[in-house]
Amino acid sequence: MGEPLSPSDSVKRRWNWPFDKAKHGHLLHRSKDRMDIQEYELGRTCRSSDSNKSSTSLTSKFVSFLPRGFANRIDRRVKQERSQQREWAVGVLISAYSACAVLFLNIVLTIIAVSMSYPKFGVQDFSSSILYQGKCSTSGNWARGLHLLSNVLGTIMLVASNYCMQCLCSPSRQDIEVAHAQRKWLNIGASSIRNFRYIDRRRVVLWMVLLLSSLPVHLLYNSTVFSALGTREYGVLLASANFDFNNPPNHGSDAGCFEQNISMNMSTFYSEVPKFERLDTQKCINTYAADYIADRGTLILVTNNVTADNGSLRWVSMGNSPQQYSSYSFLWMCQSEPNYPQFIHDDTPGERNCEKFPCQKECKRGDCETVCLGDWSVSSMPWSDPLLSSNMSYSTNSSWAKDSATQNAGATCALDSVRADSFPALSVDYCLSQKVEEECQLLFSLPICIIVILCNIVKIVCMFMTAHDPRKEIFLTVGDAISSFLSRPDMTTEGNCLLSKNLVSMGRSSWERSSKPAKLQPRRKRWRDAVGGPFFAVTIVFCLLLLLMSSVLFYLGVMTLRAKGQSIKPTELWKLGFGTITSTAIIRFCDNPSNCSGTIPMALLANIPQIIISVAYFLYNNMLTTMLLAAEYNDYAIERKPLRVSWAKGLQRSTYYLSLPYRYSIPLMICNTILHWLVSQSFFFVEVVLYDMAGKLTAERLIACGYSPIALMVAILLGFVMVCIILGMGFRRFRTNMPLAVSCSAAISAACHPPPGDNDHALKPVMWGETSAPQVDSSSNGEIATRSVSQPDTRQYSSVKKPLHRANESQTELLGKGNGFEDDGEAIAPVVSSPYTGSCFSDEGNPCADQAKSHVNLLGESLGVGGRRFSEYGHCSFSSLEVSTPSTERLYL
Known part of the structure; x- marks a missing residue:
């Protein structure tokens, strides 16, 4: 960690950095026609002198929009938690403060609604009270606007709750060390019930309370205000x-x-x-x-x-x-x-x-x-x-049936x-x-408002309790785990550099420390392999069954309309509209809906499909998250880039999302929002109040559920497209044949045993590949040690476009082409060079071949205990130093 490396010991590489260029020193301008592209050295010289100043995070940008006094308090709390390695607690506190703001608005809006309703319209039905009475366009516009506001507030509350649930479910370094000592593994970067087995009961209870308190938000929040x-x-x-x-004439009688x-x-x-x-x-x-x-x-x-x-x-x-x-x-x-x-x-x-x-x-x-x-x-x-009327006096004699008659009454x-x-x-x-x-x-429903407020209070209490969790260094993303394991390697997984999630899942014997080497599998796996067959099948089958049930309901609804004399042509179904009340499209739960139903039961019934859609979205999102998490991890075998962590240090990248990149998360959120809206328009709460001819409100009213076939049809089409997209993504192949660690803590830690010579791997752009040959150290009772002699590197990063060497062509064939994964940094193309003698580009001969042979000979000189030769064994790891592409023919430890 002391002196900086000389230029000959570092890898020069072009790096496109569109933001914050000033904080990354040692930038050199390139050619005149490419003045917008700069480069810096990937060595100790690129390390920030002050990691606290160089790190940017979502929280640091968030506080810039807050009042100065509140922002200063958060900044002091950030520094306090960072000194205690509890940066994650700041995010939880911000979530709690956001939920407090939502609670405040909910209480204020409820008080305003009560003060507007009861003094003007008097004592009303407790389940619903009138806020406004007049033009239908005005009441409809207010309802839509307040629904939008409730959706925004509900989204803020649910996002804050989900972040805290992720923190509760995410393991800390200490949790992983305890689990690994028992040859157990935990999930990192993805929500998993598996982790509940190894975390304390207090966190499990908090997680369950946060989950259960979200159900009323899904079921009732949209029904707090509605129009009749x-x-x-x-x-x-x-x-x-x-x-x-x-x-006018006199009508008399x-x-x-x-x-x-x-x-x-x-x-x-x-x-x-x-x-x-x-x-x-x-x-x-x-x-x-x-x-x-x-x-x-x-x-x-x-x-x-x-x-x-x-x-x-x-x-x-x-x-x-x-x-x-x-x-x-x-x-x-x-x-x-x-x-x-x-x-x-x-x-x-x-x-x-x-x-x-x-x-x-x-x-x-x-x-x-x-x-x-x-x-x-x-x-x-x-x-x-x-x-x-009948004259009943005739019935007094025995012949009443004969003499009975009617008379004008x-x-x-x-x-x-x-x-x-x-x-x-x-x-x-x-x-x-x-x-x-x-x-x-x-109208608004005071009972529903009270239920939502109570759930909001419960969530806030759970969030503040989560923030006081004493755990340190929790892993919210895979980048957090890689950073920790590179800084302090996990000895329980040493010597298993090709460990994958599938191998770990076979049992504890599959990742016991062993001197048996392993080969890298040549086949590039598909994205669905990262999810696992059972979960992939369950998610797809659930979504397909949901589409099938929706199609059956659509058919029954259309046939019901046809039986009532309604045309079922697409143009006529379109005229019925989305969420429009029509007498032929009202679901009858009894002969007289005004006597057998109430506001709250019907509101709950109308929102049950929202819960089903939320379950499908959870499965869908979890599968997509797992595949993209594996794709991001796999990309480190072909691109050198900084780690994406929750709280950046050095040259690390700050994460603005937990697992899903924006190019996937934004379209997914849009599709999910549209799907929820379409479902709400397909099956919706209906209330019709009746005024008599004198304009007086009668006791008769219709409280039921309506349906819209055309909205349901569009929802089915959107759902079908989403299922097709996730199926297509599942059959894509990864760019390299790197072992799939996905979210498995053991497999991730096994890939983080870098060679000695640099203790700041985690703070720099890293890459996975073959680093150096392991040897047996006779002074450590046969324990595997890592040599400091590196394999000849086949990757140099240059801004000049030149033909690649033939040796790199086979490497490119092995790695594959294209994966469509989003990278927040800039991808850097590998080219052939020697890290010791400069560029290997040459128009004559192959000046790199002799250099590579000489480095291989250096490796062949190492002997293990008892004269056993380990030169044929390689080692793979994440590293900020030179790495080469692993061979499928070589054995690795």
Whole structure:
């Protein structure tokens, strides 16, 4: 560690460093046409004089956006924890502070909601309370905005919780040393329940509490605020074209029924008629042929039929009745025979429906014909009908059945629109429509808010308890482990430099220290081999089963729509929209949803698919993380680059992610967000409140779940594409045949026994390969020691593009080409050279061959105990010094 190496002892290498050039000294400008590229020496001279100043991390950049006082406190805490080798605790504290900010906002927003709701709207249902009542567009926009805010806050809380869970699950150097002493291994850089066997119970409990407290966030956070569609009941009247609304006739006995049916007395009604909007027939149909109407009231149909009574209004029907939640709310348009402009009356068993089609193909017993409809006509009925009752006095004698009879007991208002079929049909020429104010609602659920706040508090307590964990030097990434093992090699894995996760998994005997050498396997493995067959199969099968179940549900939903008379053409399904409430796409859990369901149960039911998607995402993310972690580890055999660690020192890279690079994590997060949104639009919470014709809120309301076939279809397509992508990635091959350590602590430590001569390997760019020949030291009772004599290096890093030597061509064939893995640093291409005599590039002969032979002869001079020769044994390791490509024909220790 003392004196710097001479230029002849270091490897000169071009290094593209786009950021913070000033902190990396010893930079030399290259040629004039490449002034933007600089180089420095990879030796002791490139080591930072002050690792604390040169290291940058996510936390150091995060605090720069905070107030100065708070940033200074965090900076002091960082220095304190760094001195105690507990830098990870700072990240946990920042997560806890972020969760505290979310808790503060949740409490403030809940208090604001309560103060807005109860004073204005009075005592309401405890499960949900009104925040706003008015225009549907306003309530919908507020709901979408608050949903976005809740998603942001929920994401912050879940990310902070996941980071703490990763810290709890990640082993420390001490944990690994204890496990390795028992010939057990732990997972590094990936979430694993396996580690629970070797960590203390306190951390396991904290991890489980953080996990369980996340479930309500997935299930309920999006349901804290929601909108309810307000629909208004309306009456339909029929008048002749020459009816004089300015001089209404005296209806006499019909006056009482008029007020009951229209919810206003005659004088008020006739005074409001001049304000009615005139609609032509087509616009009238389009306006009132809607499932739930919010801005329209009483409708007057005007006819030119000469048989119509020009001296009185006729009662037609009632629309938006609460009993019509399971079918169309405009059935009155469909109940006259036989002519309709766009609506067809379809009598199916137990259902009455309307379809918006000018023509329909009807098939009976194999005979099909196309029926097109003409003029729109409706039937009217009198305002009141006689009420018939039995005279029970006749039942006093023995012949009551013979003498029983009915008699007129008075009159009742005609509210049953089905009876309109018995009256003659009259054509409609235009309509008069009453415009009313919308009464949609924005509601919040106080119980759900309280549950979310309590879960938030539990998470914060667990986070602060995690921050007080006394452990030091925990490994959040594989780079953390390599850095530690290079600084202090693990003696339990010495002499097993080709150890892989598969070998370790076979049992403790597979990685006992042994003098038996091993050969490097020539076959390059596929990415799926890093995951393991069982987990890969479980993840793919789970995702495929989820897609299959979704496809079955899509088919059942479409068939249900078809049975209700809805067209299932893609264009018509698209018109139904994403998450749009339609009467034909409401799932009935009982005969009357307003009596068998509540807000919280339906909100939980509507969010159950979100939990299933989260489980699939967890499996998918874990598999992708494992493959990319193995690919990053494998890249060190072909590229020299700094270690990616949680807290950078020297020339190390700071990690802005735990395992997934941005080129993968960002698209994955986008796809996951879109998938969650599509699922929320496919199966969603529905609440429809009913106002009577007078504009008063009734006790009738619809609380159920709705579905959207087109949103479900898009979700299935997206899920299928994601499964295809992960399958394709699983069949890719790694760039080299380097042993797969993946996240296995034993295999990683076995690859970190560098040759002596430099104690700062971890602080510099490193590479994996053959370093030097091990020999048996007679003074250490046969223990394997590492020679300081290096193999001839076949890699020199130069900025000049020249032809590669033939020896390097075979090396390139062995390593393979291309892997698509993201590197935060710059990749450096290997070229042939000698580390002792300068560049091997030459247009004449092969000046490197003789040098290589001389170095091999040096290795052949070493003898072990009892005269046994170890020159044929090599050794592979991560190192900042020269390395060469391992041979598949040579034995390694």
